[in-house]
Amino acid sequence: MTRIIQNLNNDWSFQLGSEERQTKKVHLPHTVELTPAISSGCINYQGLCTYYKEMMMPLELQYKKVIIEFDGAMGVSKLYINGELVKTHYCGYTPLVQNITAYIKWGEINEIKVELDNSDNEDVPPGRPQGTLDFTYDGGLYREARLYFVEPLHITHALLANEVAGGGIFVSYKDVTHESALVNVKTHVQNETQEEKNFEIEQQIIDIRGTCISSTKSCVTLKNDKAQHFEQELKVEHPELWSPETPYLYELVTTVRCEGVVYDEITTKIGIRTFKFTYDQGIIFNGVSRRISGANYHHTHVYIGNALPESVLRRDALKLRQAGFKNIRSHYPLTPAFVDACNEYGLTLIVSAPGWQWFKEGIFAQRAQANVRDMIRWQRNNPCIIIWEPMLNESFMSEDFKQALQHIVHEEYPYEDCYTASDNGPTDIQYKEFDENMLDPEGDEYELSNKEHVPVWVREYNDRPDDWDNQSCAWRTPRGWGEEGMLRAVDRSIGLDPQCRRQNYVNMVNDDKICGYGVWPGIEHNRGYQVTPCWGGTLDLYRVPKFTYYFYQSQQDIEEVGVVLFIANYWSEISSNDVTVYSNAERVRLYHNDELVEEIGPDEVAVKHPPFTFKNVRNRYKQRGRSTIRVEALVGEEVVATATRKSPGVQRKLQLEADFMDIPLLADGSDLVMVYCKVVDDSGNVVPMTADQYPIRFTVEGEGEIVGDETIGANPIRPEGGIAGVFVRSTTTPGMIKVKAQMHWKQNASCAIKPDEIIFESFAK
Known part of the structure; x- marks a missing residue:
């Protein structure tokens, strides 16, 4: 039943x-x-x-x-x-x-x-x-x-019940420590039968091993055509606390049972944690003071716009988490599939009301307020959420409207771990470093509140275009522009770009008065008001990493993620004279053709793990022939990782890779996987620049199809930085999929670039 x-x-x-x-x-x-x-x-x-x-x-x-x-x-x-x-x-x-x-x-x-x-x-x-x-x-x-x-006797849907701080299931926590925690569950049950019902509500908390670690039952009575909230409390001894590093999830199983028959049952993923924002100690998260590095993100992709299936959303979340980001912010509530991934991967979340530089009294304001209520009722049980952003992004709003939004959030979420944030308004957290000049012509009327003793978060940093019109900016560097542009983007992050002496990564990590900060953006995205995408970010439109990705990745400690070691130099004829390495090791050695060049420590940059810069290496060592550079990462005297770069030669063949990230392709007719085609030389090195002029055509056989064709420039497609990407969509039938890549214009010479093919499988859900 x-x-x-x-x-x-x-x-x-x-x-x-x-x-x-x-x-x-x-x-x-x-x-x-x-x-x-x-x-x-x-x-x-x-x-x-x-x-x-x-x-x-x-x-x-x-x-x-x-x-x-x-x-x-x-x-x-x-x-x-x-x-x-x-x-x-x-x-x-x-x-x-x-x-x-x-x-x-x-x-x-x-x-x-x-x-x-x-x-x-x-x-x-x-x-x-x-x-x-x-x-x-x-x-x-x-x-x-x-x-x-x-059933007529059921747990209500939170958005249909229209109950303030109620409807459906609402989970909250108190007295959370590593020794114990109290989990409060408010359940809204509706009886639409023709008679009064006596029934029990059971709550069980299940750990990852499938063991029930806490449970409680309540016997209750509900008259017909009535709905009522019932509150229950469960104690968990020695809980595994949720955090970005340990995103432990329990299952809360809520059962409505009448005369031994289950009438309704809902399983809710929960994470037990406690946090408090402060103005001088960052976030006290599970008793530990910390500051969180994050990224802004838009729910969009090439060709398919906003229609991202769960697997693609999960890959986005995982890529951002692997880059070292521990918070995500957008300009609207994100889909449940992405929020679930944040819960599982340890990404905290700022949930924002839909809005961007726009406000209007009347029906618009009423709908904006309704959106705030809906997004809280919809997503309130997710442990990853730490901030609600009810104010409309970068918008001039009346004081009454702002007060109303602040009231709505705390009315809908009346617990101590409820925090709101905004650029300007009566919120619990103040956004810092907002550039009011971007809102011309009204920018000169914008007044920052500059409250004292209020927690501070930097919602967007690193992205400071010249005049917000031409949008020229060292941070907004397409991957196809090559090494110099990507190196300059890292320079902006670490304070070496004279265009951006403030509001960069160095400023963020050295400001003890902020609780967290989000780079704008984490991934490139399209926008309406410019004909070019926002080229900023650590991943390009196709999710191929840029140099900034590896720099941010290197800011994590070895104990958390292992050794990060990346050579930010293609070692080509037009590469930088300096060889820059991003690593979280203590020291790095550089070799040229197995000859030791030197061993150095990190640069003098005020970040946790500064880059390593080997000066004037190309002029000293790079001759007309191809050669190899190799780096070794050292902790103490031990070599803990190595990486190599060989001078790219002429393009010889194509090389296909499917970007599954251990997330299978489902045969549901909408699931997607990005297949990358690298143009490589005889040693398997990507040829990053000269190969970009040759379009590649893809074909597919079996239970899949290429998304898009020549009418939108999706197939054939030219590589960018030696790498092209196509989306492959599954059919509704599980089975094998063969993808082939070959040069669009047939080459007949013996030096022709060789095609490639890859075979993978889609699975039933």
Whole structure:
């Protein structure tokens, strides 16, 4: 009799535009239209689209309640069931949820239809026209969807219950230490039967071994057509505390049982932790003072826009965590799949209300307030969340509106570990180093609060374009520009760029008055108000690391991540004379063709693990022929890691790699994996510059397909820095997939670049 959760991702019919036209079969997550890799300048589709599907509603389930949930439907969305308008939703970043029981025809085929409009709409947050926006939202049912079939006696959905600080399941903690912790669970149960019900609510906390470590039961009574909150407390002895380094997750199993029969059961992943923001000791996290290094992130990718499947989101989260970042911030609530990954990988999270340089009294303000309530009720149980950002990003808002948002957060989350942050407003944490001049013409009216004795967080740093118009900036360096540009980007981080003497990484790590800081951005992204992407970040649009990635990675201690050792020099004819190495070792040795050049300590830079710079090496050692440099990382007198670079030769062959990161490709019709094609020489070295003029064509056989074609520049494609990437999408049938890569223009000479192929498998979910 318990709840049934049915995946709704597959087999939707999709129609673009408002006129009758041919439909196509699609699977969620889905974007309305594929776009070029560089899709900045507001070239994405704006307007109407429709999704619909037919499904049988079994007669044997007619006694259940039916709830439909879409994690993300971009723009203004209208939900129809069997031709009747059921709900209109006005936010693309919070779920569209509705009880549709009254509209169901049991034992018959039912039609679910969603009409979407992602056109500019100043009354729908973020409100600002997309052509003047610093990010993109491409449209569609771009997140996952599901149906819940629940008993008349059931745990409510937090967004449907509309209960302040309630609805669904709400987990909080108190008296948390390494010796013990108290876990409070508030459960909202609704009785829609025709009679009063006597039942029990059981809570069990299960560890990673599957052992129940704490449990409690309450026998309660609920009259018919009533809903009520029930609170229970569980004590956990010697808890494993959640932290970025030890992201330990328990399962909280909540069961509603009546006369021995389970009527409802929900499993919630929880992490027991305690934290407190201070103005002079950083964050006291599980009793330890710390400052958190983070990154800003946009939920977007090449070709598919915002429609990232769970595997791609997880890879993004894992790449950012492996770079050393321990906090993520965006301009809107992120999808549950990404939040789940943050919980599992140890990434703390700032959850922001949808907004960017826009405010309007009236219906817009009302919807913005509703968004804040929804995002808290939706995501409040995730241990990774440490800050709520209710104020609209970089926006001029009335004082009454700001006070209302602050009140909403603390009303919805009335516990001690609730913190809000903003540039300017009555929040618990003050953002620092906000550049008000970017908001011209109103920038001169913007007043920073400069509160005393208030915790401080730097939400964005490193990214200081010249005048916020031409957007020229050493940090915004495409990987294809080569070594010099990427080295300059690291120089900006470590304070060696004269354009940016403040608001860089050196300033962050040496400021004891801040609790944390987020680089802008962690990954390159497209935006509406410029024709070029934001080229900043540690990973490019295709998620290929730039030199900055390895620099940030090297700022982690060996005890936490092992030895990091990276040579930031291609050792080519046009490479820098200096050889720069990023490492967390104590000293580094450099060899040229096995001849010791020298052993040095780190540079004099005020970071935990400064770079190692070997001066004028190319002029002294690089001759006309190809040669090899090798570095050894030392801790004490022990060599703990080695790395080599050989001068790149002429391109000889293609080399394919699938970027799984131990996350399998699911045969669900929407899952994706990026396949990289490296152009390499006879020694397997990537040829970073000269190979970039030759387009590569990809083909696929078996249970997969290439995403995009020549109409959007996706296939064939030219490499960048010697590496090209294509998305391969699974079909709904598990099986083998063969991807082939060859030069687009056939080469007949004996020196022709040789093709390559790779075979991998998709799996049933």
